[in-house]
Amino acid sequence: MDKQKRPLYFAFVVCLFCLLATLGIQALSTYVTYQNALEFERSYLKSSVDNTITMIDALRAELRQQQEDRGRQPSETLIRTEIESIMRAQFYQSVNSNGSYLWINEVLDYNGGKNYARRLIHPNLPNTEGMMLSTTMTDSKGNTPYQTELDGINAAGSLFYSYYFQNLNSDTFGQKLTYARLYPDYDWIICMGLPYDAAWGDALLLNNQAKWALFLAYLISISGIIGTIVYAFRLYQQERVRQKYEVDSLNRAINYDTLTNARSRHFGAIYLKKRLEHCQATGRSDIIAMFDIDHFKEVNDTYGHDFGDSVLTEVVMTLERNIRQSDILIRWGGDEFILVFPTMPERALHQQLERINLLIRTHEFQTKDDQRKHVTISIGASQFRPTDLTIDAVLDRADQALYQAKKNRDTYVIADLTESELN
Numbered sequence: 001m002d003k004q005k006r007p008l009y010f011a012f013v014v015c016l017f018c019l020l021a022t023l024g025i026q027a028l029s030t031y032v033t034y035q036n037a038l039e040f041e042r043s044y045l046k047s048s049v050d051n052t053i054t055m056i057d058a059l060r061a062e063l064r065q066q067q068e069d070r071g072r073q074p075s076e077t078l079i080r081t082e083i084e085s086i087m088r089a090q091f092y093q094s095v096n097s098n099g100s101y102l103w104i105n106e107v108l109d110y111n112g113g114k115n116y117a118r119r120l121i122h123p124n125l126p127n128t129e130g131m132m133l134s135t136t137m138t139d140s141k142g143n144t145p146y147q148t149e150l151d152g153i154n155a156a157g158s159l160f161y162s163y164y165f166q167n168l169n170s171d172t173f174g175q176k177l178t179y180a181r182l183y184p185d186y187d188w189i190i191c192m193g194l195p196y197d198a199a200w201g202d203a204l205l206l207n208n209q210a211k212w213a214l215f216l217a218y219l220i221s222i223s224g225i226i227g228t229i230v231y232a233f234r235l236y237q238q239e240r241v242r243q244k245y246e247v248d249s250l251n252r253a254i255n256y257d258t259l260t261n262a263r264s265r266h267f268g269a270i271y272l273k274k275r276l277e278h279c280q281a282t283g284r285s286d287i288i289a290m291f292d293i294d295h296f297k298e299v300n301d302t303y304g305h306d307f308g309d310s311v312l313t314e315v316v317m318t319l320e321r322n323i324r325q326s327d328i329l330i331r332w333g334g335d336e337f338i339l340v341f342p343t344m345p346e347r348a349l350h351q352q353l354e355r356i357n358l359l360i361r362t363h364e365f366q367t368k369d370d371q372r373k374h375v376t377i378s379i380g381a382s383q384f385r386p387t388d389l390t391i392d393a394v395l396d397r398a399d400q401a402l403y404q405a406k407k408n409r410d411t412y413v414i415a416d417l418t419e420s421e422l423n
Contacts, residue, residue: 038177038196040246042160045100045179045192047250049158052087052102052190053183054266059083061333080186084120092123100194105133107187112150120188139163140173153182153189162196257331259309260316268330268338272391275340279384287341287349290398291356291379294409296335299375303367308335311365311375318359323352338398346414353379353412361410376410378402 063082064074091102104121112135119131135147145163152159158181164173178193255267263271272288279285293299293311300308312335319329319339328340339356341349357377364372380402384394401415 041177041194042179043250045160045177045194047254048102048192049179049181049190050266051254052192053181056083056087056183056186058265058333059086088121091121092126094123099197100192102190102192105189105191107150107153107182107189110150110154112147116150117146117189139165145178149178149180149189149191153180157182157184260313260331262316262320262329262331262337265330265332268328268332269391271328271330272338272340272394275342276384276388276391276394279388280386283386284343285384287339287344287381287383288394288398289339289341289353289379289381289412290332290395290402291337291339291377291412292402292406293335294376294378294406296375299373303373307365307367307373314363314365315360315375315377318363319356322355322359338395349381349414353381353414357410357412378405378409379412380405380415381412382415 060079060083063079067074067079087104091104094102101123102121103119103123105117106120107117109116114134114136115132116135117133119125119128119133122129133146135144135150137144137146139145141164143163145161148161148163149159152161158179160177160179162175162177164175175196176193177196178191180189180191182189255264256262257264275286293315296308296311299311312331316329316331316337323329323339324341326342330338330340332338341352344352356379360375360377363374365375367373380398380400382394382397382401388394397415401413405411405413
């Protein structure tokens with residue numbers, strides 16, 4: 001080799017090595033970004049399905065209350081039909097630009113086989129609604145996604161899985177990430193899926209023209225290569241921070257009530273289940289106090305819903321300032337709330353409930369026209385028992401105690417607690 005050309009060759013090799021190393025780092029950064037994007041999409045799918053189930057529960061309670069308010073005996077059949085109609089309308093409107101959408105299959109036979117389920121709601125294939133499904137059906141790659149889905153539902157009640165499908169209005173095929181969860185009251189499997197390409201779209205940050213420009217910049221100088229590495233790393237860090245912020249924001253929206261900032265019913269149901277399991281394991285029970293605002297409908301009708309909302313918000317703020325750090329305040333629905341008091345003795349419980357009644361009774365709520373108004377609350381309390389199979393048992397006892405308290409208003413009733421059971 002010509003000695004005069006050796007420095008040139010060496011420089012070329014060094015530049016080529018730096019270029020390949022940078023491209024490798026960029027590829028690795030893109031892959032890690034893709035993994036983060038995929039994890040975010042998994043969280044998005046799960047949260048969307050969980051929120052849908054929470055909404056179904058809320059709709060059931062609201063429709064049941066509407067029937068009771070009209071003096072009718074609640075009909076679960078009519079409620080279910082109405083919820084199905086609401087879900088269909090909402091699902092049809094919520095198909096996203098990234099290809100994600102929700103659908104529902106109704107299970108007829110949990111053992112699987114032919115006609116084990118029927119397609120109830122499917123916004124992408126509306127003409128197939130009502131079609132019978134079989135666990136032997138295969139996707140475009142010969143897999144049996146319905147069998148996979150049913151096995152996961154039977155085993156754990158929910159699962160993530162993927163399958164291949166033919167893209168709409170195209171001869172191409174794609175892979176879809178799906179989260180499915182059973183709503184056992186209606187035997188509905190509620191699913192949400194999106195193409196894996198959507199996650200790639202979030203991860204691939206540069207288009208072809210930008211890649212060629214970057215390639216030329218790498219050849220011009222090593223400093224440009226290093227600068228690109230630093231830039232890509234900072235971009236990756238910013239992307240992780242953005243995604244973490246979005247996940248944290250989504251979790252807060254799920255776990256906190258947006259109006260009052262109390263804990264949400266979704267959070268409360270999970271938390272109460274964990275506390276019941278703790279009671280069953282240790283024998284130490286929590287106190288569950290259920291309360292609502294006396295004559296709250298009259299408050300709304302007389303002073304407007306804005307004033308009613310401010311009452312709910314100020315009640316929560318007042319109580320949050322006057323309960324222990326370990327106590328949990330949950331908005332269960334409407335003006336109904338639940339307070340969880342872990343390991344509180346009976347004497348302290350009486351004092352706390354009397355204090356809560358007094359705090360709300362003496363608090364002044366200001367209307368838009370600067371009037372000072374007072375409201376009261378009624379409280380019913382109970383505790384977990386080792387024999388409780390679900391949280392519904394303790395909630396039923398607390399609800400019955402609340403019913404007794406509302407006969408007099410502005411007071412509390414404790415359902416058959418004893419000192420030995422509370423300590």
